[in-house]
Amino acid sequence: MDQDCPSWSALPLVLRDPIPMTSHGQYTAPLIDLHQNSARAMPTPAHRLGRLITAPATVISIRALRAHCSKCSIRELCLPVGLEPEALRQLDAVVTDRIGLKKGDTLYRSGEPFTALYAIRLGSCKTTVLAEDARAQVSGYHMLGDLLGLDGIAHERHACDAVALEDSEVCVLPFRKLEGLARSVPALQRNLHRFLSRELIRDQALLLLLGTMPAEERLAAFLVNLAERYRERGYSSSAFMLRMSRDEIGSYLGLKLETVSRLFSRLRERGLLEVRGRSVRLLDLPALKQLAKRN
């Protein structure tokens, strides 16, 4: 990872077998339409998993798909990174369900009992917390390979909502089982600690950004961070889709919608990027990095 870059992602991970994306930002790998082709459709998986999902989502058995961590194309980005085959086999026994989410589906809500972590296998999600004025404030942006649900470990209740930003797929890692396995597999425990630490570093970086950076630097830091995270996942770091709307980006960066739109225009006029709808091309990443650390 570029040490000069104010990045929220902590782990320099290598994707050996990346899932390719088209120029429109769509995955070309089998993003299964779980609502249509599910192995086992369940209109209310909440009853089974102790959570709420706003729209009909789908829980499928990973066994049915014969798609385990050991065969997963993103395992080097995910919790099993670096595990020995025997440990991978044991983890396969823990990760038994996968949930398909449509854009806008809520995976879990703040206050719900915490039972599991969720590994994003496809797509991306945002986490939100309720601000004082009862508006949902975006507190995190999570993409494939990230773990959701770490917020629930401390009090055994979730501290935020997790919502799919696009059609996505998450693996369910029941926490008690995972914790038990981590006790006997030190490498897995280390990975869990690393993911927790990464979240802490991201939160601290976000606090720093919100507390000290002027608006333009915030947006530049956000874009540079996205570029880094896409690069770590084997995608282009210069052309990608923004999965959050301008409004959501504003909420995440503590900026008004108009300010975000104005800043995108300003960066475009300065030749630093091109933007078409949600499609962004970074034309001068070094200049954006300079801007992000100007403060």
Ligand code: SF4
């Ligand atoms: S938890 Fe899911 S996404 Fe992560 S490596 Fe295993 S199968 Fe892949």
